[in-house]
Amino acid sequence: MQGNLSSWLVKHGLVHRSLGFDYQGIETLQIKPEEWHSIAVILYVYGYNYLRSQCAYDVAPGGLLASVYHLTRIEYGIDQPEEVCIKVFAARINPRIPSVFWVWKSADFPERESYDMLGIYYDNHPRLKRILMPESWVGWPLRKDYIAPNFYEIQDAH
Amino acid sequence: MAAAAAASSYIMFSMVGWKNGIQNTKHTLRFPISAQINEAAEQLKAGDQEEDQEQAKPKPSPLRPVEVQQNVKSKNMGREYGGQWLSSVTRHVRIYAAYIDPITCEFDQTQMDKLTLLLDPSNEFLWNPETCNKVYAYFQELVDHYEGAPLTEYTLRLIGSDIEHYIRKMLYDGEIKYNMNARVLNFSMGKPRIMFNANDLPQDDLQSK
Numbered sequence: 001m002q003g004n005l006s007s008w009l010v011k012h013g014l015v016h017r018s019l020g021f022d023y024q025g026i027e028t029l030q031i032k033p034e035e036w037h038s039i040a041v042i043l044y045v046y047g048y049n050y051l052r053s054q055c056a057y058d059v060a061p062g063g064l065l066a067s068v069y070h071l072t073r074i075e076y077g078i079d080q081p082e083e084v085c086i087k088v089f090a091a092r093i094n095p096r097i098p099s100v101f102w103v104w105k106s107a108d109f110p111e112r113e114s115y116d117m118l119g120i121y122y123d124n125h126p127r128l129k130r131i132l133m134p135e136s137w138v139g140w141p142l143r144k145d146y147i148a149p150n151f152y153e154i155q156d157a158h
Numbered sequence: 159m160a161a162a163a164a165a166s167s168y169i170m171f172s173m174v175g176w177k178n179g180i181q182n183t184k185h186t187l188r189f190p191i192s193a194q195i196n197e198a199a200e201q202l203k204a205g206d207q208e209e210d211q212e213q214a215k216p217k218p219s220p221l222r223p224v225e226v227q228q229n230v231k232s233k234n235m236g237r238e239y240g241g242q243w244l245s246s247v248t249r250h251v252r253i254y255a256a257y258i259d260p261i262t263c264e265f266d267q268t269q270m271d272k273l274t275l276l277l278d279p280s281n282e283f284l285w286n287p288e289t290c291n292k293v294y295a296y297f298q299e300l301v302d303h304y305e306g307a308p309l310t311e312y313t314l315r316l317i318g319s320d321i322e323h324y325i326r327k328m329l330y331d332g333e334i335k336y337n338m339n340a341r342v343l344n345f346s347m348g349k350p351r352i353m354f355n356a357n358d359l360p361q362d363d364l365q366s367k
Binding site for chain 1 (some may be wrong): 248251308310311312313315316318319321322323326
């Protein structure tokens with residue numbers, strides 16, 4: 001069970017691991033963080049010129065953090081564009097993933113949000129700082145081991 | 159942040175407590191609703207328990223005197239600090255990293271080595287000097303506890319939230335009461351409760367229904 005892109009990458013000797021297909025039949029690949037930047041450039045040159053979405057999630061309590069990229073190849077006269085989903089996993093302690101901002105500019109705000117919510121450091125991101133939470137916030141709210149501070153909220157007012 | 163950098167040289171917090179609600183109550187009728195039991199017998203019991211508790215628990219630390227400043231002028235934060243003061247604002251607790259004159263209300267934001275607590279500006283509770291001082295003492299304890307922490311909004315909000323929880327506890331213990339002449343009467347810390355027990359109802363009523 002190997003997709004087109006996976007076999008293309010194998011042909012060019014690029015290390016990756018196939019994670020199968022998602023429910024829409026879109027190929028999913030896992031790529032190591034240290035190779036992600038060069039493979040991102042190769043994918044851009046290959047034709048994936050559109051980063052449709054970038055998101056991140058916490059895989060398991062105490063486990064890895066994942067950064068997910070959905071890439072699309074936009075061309076004229078095509079109604080079924082080629083798509084691929086890339087997952088990059090990073091260790092929970094000091095998670096570092098190269099930023100793809102310099103490849104796809106639309107990665108700017110999604111990567112900042114992933115940094116804000118999960119604390120993944122995107123190397124070479126131009127302005128990696130919190131985007132949703134206040135800048136002085138402590139902790140990464142979407143990690144599974146996050147404990148929310150006991151802030152006072154009005155709960156009983158009616 | 160520049161403000162966080164400034165906090166490292168920051169050892170002594172001083173504290174200015176200011177309460178504006180007390181003067182207003184002269185004009186208003188006092189009609190308190192207790193969050194606790196209203197029956198006289200129950201109150202007697204509760205009073206006994208409170209005395210026991212007071213003997214057992216350690217006394218709050220005495221309030222440090224606050225140096226009263228003369229001729230305070232409203233000053234904005236310098237541009238090197240981003241032009242913004244640090245604050246934690248919730249309904250009953252407003253903490254500013256600034257000096258606020260209690261009489262003239264001049265707001266000196268350049269004095270970042272001070273924290274000012276405005277207690278219940280919307281006047282939702284009925285305060286007396288004793289309960290006010292308890293909150294101030296608790297504030298002082300918290301400030302001592304957070305000594306050395308960076309001076310950020312997050313830290314101030316932790317302190318402010320703890321004070322809010324403390325006020326809520328005071329309300330539940332019946333030490334403070336809702337001010338029924340407050341401008342907004344939405345009982346933001348829970349509806350006033352009268353101890354109601356269905357077992358005390360006459361049994362005939364229950365059976366007939």
